[in-house]
Amino acid sequence: MEDEHSGVEAGDRSYGADGYEAADEREWHEDDETDGRRRNFAPLLLFAVPAVVILVLLGLLFGDDLFGADHPFGDSRACAGSDTPLVPALQSQGIGLPAVVKGLHYATHEENTQAPDGVRFTAFFTSTRQAMEDYLRQQRLVAPDQAGDPRTDAYGNSLDGGDIGVPQAQCGTGQITGDFASIPKSLNGSEQLTVSVERTALGIDARPRVLITISG
Incomplete structure (x- = not known):
């Protein structure tokens, strides 16, 4: 069992x-x-x-911004209608950008004879006071002792800018509506570089908005 x-x-x-x-x-x-x-x-x-x-x-x-959709060259920083990528456009003019650049948007019309108001290059961004002081010196836009508070050029001409609002041929958001210095420099004889940088009564703003244009 x-x-x-x-x-x-x-x-x-x-x-x-x-x-x-x-x-x-x-x-x-x-x-x-x-x-x-x-x-x-x-x-x-x-x-x-x-x-x-x-x-x-x-x-x-x-x-669109993450993947560059609908932007020239697949670069979300490039405005519609731009015909040249950023680096070649800067190299062709022998210029650069400041060491600190944030929120950059740019437009290029190097190959377009119908550039808006003759503006062939536009870049808008924010930077820092130190980066802009260094940039103005490196590009020889102002006398070294004027870099921190640009008021006049080498010839004593005022660098005060007007209300530029939204830059021509510019995309994205960003504008300089307060006090700023507009600093010109001749390039290659026929073209002009202009750097507009936001400032206060004490000099360049701590985090200035900056507009760079090349026209001619």
């Missing part, structure tokens, strides 16, 4: 040596493992779902 505690089947049930039902014990362990896996994945889901939602929203709101 088979012992009912020997581990063999008795009717529809299976017993272990300790008398407990082996099937029920296995089910209990399986349920415990399933609950453990669910607990392990729960924190991941809490972070993963919001992250996916945020990425989708960013793509919808800023997709």
